Amino acid sequence: MKIIIANDHAAVGLKFQVMDYLRELGHDVINLGTDSEESCHYPEYGEKAARAVAAGEADCGILICGTGAGISIAANKVKGIRAAVCSDPATARLVKEHNNANILAFGARIVGTELAKDIVKAYLEAEFLGGKHQTRIDMIHEIESRQR
Ligand code: RB5
DSSP states (O other), rough: OEEEEEOOOOGGHHHHHHHHHHHHHTOOEEESSOOOOOOOOOOHHHHHHHHHHHTTSSSSSEEEEEHHHHHHHHHTSSTTTOOOSSSSHHHHHHHTTTOSSSSEETTTTTOHHHHHHHHHHHHHHHHOOOOOHHHHHHHHHHHHTOOO
């Protein structure tokens, strides 16, 4: 799979660990995050990664900031993006199965390295179930298309 990863200054270390893990699993990784721990602004990286995922430049994205919240909120402003913050593998599986999340997010100040790897693995191995879940996703995107 081709996977875009991005992060802010709070998540540089975890980002590199997750990148190594993704490559061990055989994935291609595109790093659009900051590699510096100097304070920066997570919306910039959330938007950049989300636009690339929405444009089909990768199969999915992974976003990491301090909590996973800010960067995913920014990403969700991009049309077609369904970014979900997950702090456990069960939620990570379900956001793919039910919500077909095209971006997984988590917080470097919330989860440790091993838990982050388990979250990533659960998300990547899960498959969207379709059916009634697709109907609900269509409803979400109808909300998006009604925005001015
Ligand atoms: C940066 O200090 C922090 O606010 C950011 O990484 C993130 O947690 C925001 O949601």
